[in-house]
Amino acid sequence: MLKLSRLADYAIVILVKLGEQDGVVTSPALAAITGVPEPTVAKVLKVLSAHGFVLSQRGAKGGYRLARSLADMSVASVIAAVDGEIALTACVGGRECDTGLSCGLCGSWDVINTAIRSTLEGISLESMRPKEACSTVLAQINKLNATQTVREGA
Amino acid sequence: MLKLSRLADYAIVILVKLGEQDGVVTSPALAAITGVPEPTVAKVLKVLSAHGFVLSQRGAKGGYRLARSLADMSVASVIAAVDGEIALTACVGGRECDTGLSCGLCGSWDVINTAIRSTLEGISLESMRPKEACSTVLAQINKLNATQTVREGA
DNA sequence: TAATTAAAGACCTGAATGGTCCTGTTTCGG
DNA sequence: CCGAAACAGGACCATTCAGGTCTTTAATTA
Incomplete structure (x- = not known):
């Protein structure tokens, strides 16, 4: 979730x-x-x-x-x-997965973590205040989505 | 976390x-x-x-x-x-917070949820494969950060 | 000095996640 | 035709950890 x-x-x-x-x-x-x-x-x-x-x-x-x-x-x-720290998974910063998984994806997870962190860093508490600021943030999101072109699936 | x-x-x-x-x-x-x-x-x-x-x-x-x-x-x-469903907090889609918090922030949370969701939708499993694809995604992140200007704190 | 209020930390409880197992059901091979 | 292999679909337990409570201590003000 x-x-x-x-x-x-x-x-x-x-x-x-x-x-x-x-x-x-x-x-x-x-x-x-x-x-x-x-x-x-x-x-x-x-x-x-x-x-x-x-x-x-x-x-x-x-x-x-x-x-x-x-x-x-x-x-x-x-x-x-x-x-x-905001980290979606156990293997962060190049550390080995604790379970010793041979996933080889550790580096890739870092990418995701960074993406999430950047997103949340871009939202201030000021913009969390009801009403007025919402439109501003929504505009940000739209611009953000336009930038996102890596790929999407079903 | x-x-x-x-x-x-x-x-x-x-x-x-x-x-x-x-x-x-x-x-x-x-x-x-x-x-x-x-x-x-x-x-x-x-x-x-x-x-x-x-x-x-x-x-x-x-x-x-x-x-x-x-x-x-x-x-x-x-x-x-x-x-x-990806949802950072209890109050989603305009529903009232379960605890009946008078936070008045429900709408703002939706904005955050949407932002996170967009970010993760922009990353395919293909780009999770080790090595080669990382640089591509990193470029995305940088572009993304440039777009983010809402505000940031310490 | 007494009352008020935050600081700090120990501790309990309960939900939920992770993990295991068991009993079908299907398919392939002999 | 029979048995083994492998998925399907549950039920089930156990551990962890977040969430919440309580107690003691320290500081500030009246």
Whole structure:
């Protein structure tokens, strides 16, 4: 299915919502806004804080706020922070497959990984915000498809 | 991590290897070639057969062979056959998020899903074969990156 | 100093994936 | 005609890991 982990999903939602608030926001408040369970929100925020996406302020009247603008955060970077490196398969960077498969495809996998990574790096959290930005991204996709000519099958 | 399931990984390796043989090949033989455990190979081949990627021949002297050329199989189609639809997150096609998140980002996710899908559809199994085809795909990636200008963050 | 809130980490649970096996059914060879 | 070989199609188990909870500690403010 090639699906994203839910934590990464949450992380993106949380960041976007956090960007729409002003001042510091507590994790319970963000939980209320997003509908994500509070402990999970806290967990995600810790990770995001550790990776420099948000700034935390401890103590009374503490909370979180964005470390930089949404436009300066790519979807890829958030996913990488929460879930680790984006890699579709075990054999990455020329390392041998763990199972010792004689697949000989390791290099080719890297190509795919790079393609996916580039795609996600090209999408900022700013463009994830509802409505307005969608058309922009859609235009990108169309241009992207026009470029894609390697081949397609049924 | 956004990683591919191992079954889909195997499926691609098996198809590529199958394409390099001539005549029908038994699943034990493919297991030997790929290094994947035989029962697993058999399982994957059944799925691939059901989805029309390979043709099976039953009985003694039976085995499998490709239903069409590797160039006519996209990475995306194989993944979709083995793992189901490619979708990075729960909210797809405008459906509400199952958790009832008030994320309001559902539409934006679709954009990402489409982008990933297009990328993988642009890569054929033929181009997964070692060596020769890599340069071609790499050129694609570069062109693709040049097109991507939405924005990128740290 | 007391209350509030984030930081950090241990820990539990459950779903889902990967992997195995078993029982047909078909086809070829003797 | 019979047996072996090989696919078909399940059921089934086991392991992993993500997701979520709880507890303790530390910092900040009133």
